[in-house]
Amino acid sequence: MPNISGIEMTRMPVAEEETRNIPIIVLTGSHLDKGTTTIFKQERNVRHFLSKLCRW
Numbered sequence: 001m002p003n004i005s006g007i008e009m010t011r012m013p014v015a016e017e018e019t020r021n022i023p024i025i026v027l028t029g030s031h032l033d034k035g036t037t038t039i040f041k042q043e044r045n046v047r048h049f050l051s052k053l054c055r056w
Contacts, residue, residue, distance in 0.1 A: 010043045023047040 006026060013019035024045045040049050 007039065007043065010040065010046055014044050020045070025050065027052065 006028070010024050010026065013022050013024070022045060024043070025048045026040050026046055027050045037049050037051075040046050
């Protein structure tokens, strides 16, 4: 996503009354360390964090 991070994207719905209770599932195309997963899971609406694993 150009010009915005994943963390910023998860915070956008919380700012609006109509969308603040929508659950978020984070899906990433890259392998991230456990610290990044922990950061996402601390966000209010993030319910699950999935990482795509590509095996060629």
